[in-house]
Amino acid sequence: MSQRFYVETLGCPKNQVDSDKLVGTLLADGMRPTDEAHDADLVVVNTCAFIDEARRESIDTILALDEQRRQGARLVVTGCMAERYGDELAEALPEVDRVAGFGVPLTAGPSSAGKTLIPVSSAPLPELDLLNLPRPRSASPWAYVKIAEGCDRSCGFCAIPSFRGPQRSRDIAQILGEVDQLGAREIVLIAQDLASYGKDRPEELGAGSIVRLVAAVAERVDWVRLLYLYPSDLTDDLVDAICGTGVPYFDLSLQHVSKPLLRRMRRWGDGGRFLGRIADIRRREPAAAFRSNFIVGYPGETEADHDRLLRFVEEAQLDWCGFFAYSEEDGTQAATLDGSVDETLMHERLAELRELQDGITASRRDELIGATVDVLVDAPGVARSVREAPEIDGVVHIGHDLVVGEFAAVEIADALGPDLVAVGGDARAEADGSGDDR
Numbered sequence: 001m002s003q004r005f006y007v008e009t010l011g012c013p014k015n016q017v018d019s020d021k022l023v024g025t026l027l028a029d030g031m032r033p034t035d036e037a038h039d040a041d042l043v044v045v046n047t048c049a050f051i052d053e054a055r056r057e058s059i060d061t062i063l064a065l066d067e068q069r070r071q072g073a074r075l076v077v078t079g080c081m082a083e084r085y086g087d088e089l090a091e092a093l094p095e096v097d098r099v100a101g102f103g104v105p106l107t108a109g110p111s112s113a114g115k116t117l118i119p120v121s122s123a124p125l126p127e128l129d130l131l132n133l134p135r136p137r138s139a140s141p142w143a144y145v146k147i148a149e150g151c152d153r154s155c156g157f158c159a160i161p162s163f164r165g166p167q168r169s170r171d172i173a174q175i176l177g178e179v180d181q182l183g184a185r186e187i188v189l190i191a192q193d194l195a196s197y198g199k200d201r202p203e204e205l206g207a208g209s210i211v212r213l214v215a216a217v218a219e220r221v222d223w224v225r226l227l228y229l230y231p232s233d234l235t236d237d238l239v240d241a242i243c244g245t246g247v248p249y250f251d252l253s254l255q256h257v258s259k260p261l262l263r264r265m266r267r268w269g270d271g272g273r274f275l276g277r278i279a280d281i282r283r284r285e286p287a288a289a290f291r292s293n294f295i296v297g298y299p300g301e302t303e304a305d306h307d308r309l310l311r312f313v314e315e316a317q318l319d320w321c322g323f324f325a326y327s328e329e330d331g332t333q334a335a336t337l338d339g340s341v342d343e344t345l346m347h348e349r350l351a352e353l354r355e356l357q358d359g360i361t362a363s364r365r366d367e368l369i370g371a372t373v374d375v376l377v378d379a380p381g382v383a384r385s386v387r388e389a390p391e392i393d394g395v396v397h398i399g400h401d402l403v404v405g406e407f408a409a410v411e412i413a414d415a416l417g418p419d420l421v422a423v424g425g426d427a428r429a430e431a432d433g434s435g436d437d438r
Contacts, residue, residue: 005031006040008065010058011048013190013227013391015079017146019046020135022078027136037068047081049163052327055081059093066095076100084163135178141376141405142186142223142390147175147213151192152200153230155255156266156333157295157326160192167193167200172213179220185376185405186223188390189214194226195233211241218245222407223376225389227251228291231277232268239281247386248288250281255295257312258305264337265298271312278316289387291320296353297346298326300339306349313356319364320393320418321357323350358417365394365415372411375422377402383410383422394418399425 005026009019022044023033034040043065047058058081066075076098081089083101090099150165151158179187191197198209206212218224226242228251242248256262257271281288294309313321325346328335368387375383375396383396394417402408402425410422 003031003041004034005042006034006037007044009046013144015046017144021133024135037065038070042074043069044076047079049080049084138182138184143182143184144188144190146190147197148191154266159329159332169198169201187221188225190227195229211237214241223247225249228253243285248285251291254292258308261305264300290318293322295326296323296350297341299337301341323353368412377404396420396422398422
């Protein structure tokens with residue numbers, strides 16, 4: 001009888017793709033999945049190590065699954081914490097049977113704690129980590145596709161390059177093959193530095209490879225979405241390519257708007273440049289939706305910097321925003337900076353920004369009441385339009401009679417905070433003749 005496995009995934013969409021690749025490898029090895037950790041012969045935790053809160057969640061999850069697993073089952077820790085803290089993690093958690101990093105280089109042999117740091121599967125890892133391993137067909141109408149691993153930037157707050165390595169872009173043909181295999185109606189392209197796709201392989205992939213990739217994926221699926229984009233690489237050609245897919249959704253990695261603070265972050269841009277670019281995109285596509293994230297309390301952030309960010313949020317009127325408290329990370333340039341912000345003040349600033357953005361998001365959702373929009377049905381009673389990215393934005397509540405995995409034209413009748421409520425639901429293929437050939 002084949003053994004069973006259970007995989008718990010923490011962190012970002014990129015980790016979810018890694019888990020899918022791992023699942024594909026375990027299935028190929030003859031194992032069977034289970035939804036219950038206590039039924040598994042192999043329990044895998046794919047960890048996140050981006051900030052301290054994520055690391056605490058990872059540790060708590062590992063300990064909880066250790067209590068749930070049955071006698072004789074193996075507990076394996078992988079993902080970012082395994083890559084960044086392999087030996088330390090193995091020594092601190094005697095409950096764990098194996099610590100297995102995904103990244104390059106991959107440590108083989110015993111750690112200082114006597115545990116083994118090797119791949120979960122006995123099969124050797126390919127040249128590009130997990131990127132080109134097979135994965136199961138998508139269980140939902142949408143799917144993430146990772147187009148590159150690693151990052152060449154040196155942002156002051158980020159430790160990702162230290163354990164994920166430099167950028168390594170996949171071949172376009174490999175990406176398109178994965179898109180076809182997944183069978184999803186919407187593909188969400190992801191990477192640590194999405195718009196820099198292909199820059200590490202200029203002779204093979206050439207200039208503007210991200211634009212060509214977006215166009216090629218758009219020929220295969222109904223919707224293509226990009227998460228996320230470094231603002232300096234958002235070229236006119238890329239803007240046009242995104243708008244040309246019919247999903248004018250722009251997830252911009254801004255982090256702050258104060259020029260002095262951004263330079264301390266080793267980041268490009270300032271509030272004026274960002275506002276100008278957003279306005280330019282809205283002139284091209286008035287229906288464009290915008291998301292961004294901002295760090296609050298970065299070392300050296302002054303009250304004037306905070307006020308600049310408040311003004312920017314008010315003026316930009318972005319659809320979605322995330323605000324995160326600065327987390328000091330070992331080995332980063334930011335950890336050496338002076339000007340630490342008092343934790344109480346940091347959380348006061350966070351609360352002020354979140355309250356402001358909640359009102360803006362609610363107002364922008366209210367503006368959609370009465371409009372007829374196309375939605376993709378993700379689950380019974382739940383759908384999304386092009387304005388909502390899966391898992392991170394609001395949803396559209398619909399009737400349970402609409403078929404999962406299909407498109408429908410619905411009328412927005414109400415807004416409940418970030419969510420919308422729709423009535424009706426004519427199948428889009430019947431309404432405008434599209435969708436039959438997808």
